[in-house]
Amino acid sequence: MSGAQIIDGKQIAANVRAEVAAEVARLQKEHNLKPGLAVVLVGEDPASKVYVANKAKQTVEVGMNSWEHRLPAETSEADVLALVNKLNNDPACHGILVQLPLPKHINSEKVLNSINPEKDVDGFHPVNVGRLWVGERALVPCTPTGSVILAKTVLPSLSGLNAIVIGRSNIVGKPVAALLLRENCTVTIAHSRTKNIEDVVKRADLVVAAVGIPEMVKGSWIKPGATIIDVGINRVPSENGKTKLVGDVAYDECAKVAGAITPVPGGVGPMTIACLLRNAAQAAAMIAGVKSAFA
Numbered sequence: 001m002s003g004a005q006i007i008d009g010k011q012i013a014a015n016v017r018a019e020v021a022a023e024v025a026r027l028q029k030e031h032n033l034k035p036g037l038a039v040v041l042v043g044e045d046p047a048s049k050v051y052v053a054n055k056a057k058q059t060v061e062v063g064m065n066s067w068e069h070r071l072p073a074e075t076s077e078a079d080v081l082a083l084v085n086k087l088n089n090d091p092a093c094h095g096i097l098v099q100l101p102l103p104k105h106i107n108s109e110k111v112l113n114s115i116n117p118e119k120d121v122d123g124f125h126p127v128n129v130g131r132l133w134v135g136e137r138a139l140v141p142c143t144p145t146g147s148v149i150l151a152k153t154v155l156p157s158l159s160g161l162n163a164i165v166i167g168r169s170n171i172v173g174k175p176v177a178a179l180l181l182r183e184n185c186t187v188t189i190a191h192s193r194t195k196n197i198e199d200v201v202k203r204a205d206l207v208v209a210a211v212g213i214p215e216m217v218k219g220s221w222i223k224p225g226a227t228i229i230d231v232g233i234n235r236v237p238s239e240n241g242k243t244k245l246v247g248d249v250a251y252d253e254c255a256k257v258a259g260a261i262t263p264v265p266g267g268v269g270p271m272t273i274a275c276l277l278r279n280a281a282q283a284a285a286m287i288a289g290v291k292s293a294f295a
């Protein structure tokens with residue numbers, strides 16, 4: 001049975017969305033400004049479709065404009081770049097998200113780098129990556145922001161904690177590490193070449209797992225009382241012949257040892273969307289040159 005406190009990502013994401021809704025109302029009232037978010041989906045990745053559908057609904061719920069651009073998988077790179085360029089120049093659009101992964105014939109880096117950094121609500125553009133690492137005001141990636149908000153609900157101060165981030169992708173691992181460093185954690189980044197990973201994890205007060213391997217992190221790796229943020233979203237076969245979602249952490253055994261843990265689903269996933277909406281509101285305020293409630 002679970003000894004750990006379960007971190008309710010669904011509830012905390014709802015709280016973040018309520019803050020965004022209040023900010024959107026304020027921007028409307030004080031500045032006649034209605035933030036707008038455009039999502040570009042190329043092809044039919046099933047995981048992306050769920051995400052995009054949830055996102056569009058919640059964008060409208062917080063009072064923002066939402067546009068969905070669904071393009072067929074065979075769309076040319078030039079056509080995707082042309083759409084991004086159009087959105088860059090559309091004054092009603094303050095945030096642009098190009099859903100990843102893109103089909104193989106499209107150079108993702110080229111497309112992401114073509115997004116106006118002021119509208120880069122994913123925070124993937126090198127300008128925003130640089131701003132994050134030097135500590136300037138930036139649009140910060142959504143999943144990392146959400147992960148740190150969840151950790152701070154159970155650990156009001158992260159200062160001085162040993163934190164391990166498992167995974168070093170540009171989307172999750174590296175920006176999580178940047179945010180934890182900003183919170184004054186002692187940060188270790190583990191990856192596929194890390195030796196004796198269980199020993200490294202065992203020293204950590206805070207574990208952020210972003211690997212993409214179902215239930216890789218075992219209960220025996222966890223320092224008693226540690227906080228676990230499970231970013232992984234893996235669809236695996238379940239007993240009844242259907243599929244289910246599991247994280248990168250072996251939930252049941254880790255929950256016996258940890259002090260607090262996020263579930264999958266209902267953990268980091270909902271926070272990602274809430275933080276995306278937050279970034280769109282922030283981008284709108286920054287582009288308009290007015291004060292933002294968020295950064």
Ligand SMILES: NC(=O)C1=CN([C@@H]2O[C@H](COP(=O)(O)OP(=O)(O)OC[C@H]3O[C@@H](n4cnc5c(N)ncnc54)[C@H](OP(=O)(O)O)[C@@H]3O)[C@@H](O)[C@H]2O)C=CC1
Binds near residue numbers: 172212232248269
């Ligand atoms: N909750 C959410 O909102 C989101 C969830 N996700 C989920 O998070 C997970 C990670 O996503 P993402 O960062 O995009 O994945 P990537 O595949 O881009 O990166 C995975 C990372 O894990 C490392 N890794 C692979 N195998 C091992 C291993 N055996 N031991 C230690 N490290 C290993 C890789 O190391 P190396 O660099 O050496 O190859 C790499 O750095 C996925 O499950 C994804 O679905 C992703 C985005 C949002």
Ligand SMILES: Nc1nc(=O)c2c([nH]1)NC[C@@H]1CN(c3ccc(C(=O)N[C@@H](CCC(=O)O)C(=O)O)cc3)C=[N+]21
Binds near residue numbers: 233264273
């Ligand atoms: N440019 C870009 N930005 C992204 O942020 C991005 C992306 N591309 N590509 C795909 C990944 C994945 N991702 C998720 C977001 C929310 C949930 C989510 O809401 N999950 C819920 C429910 C999941 C379900 O039931 O299927 C949960 O975990 O509780 C999942 C996954 C964002 N990503």
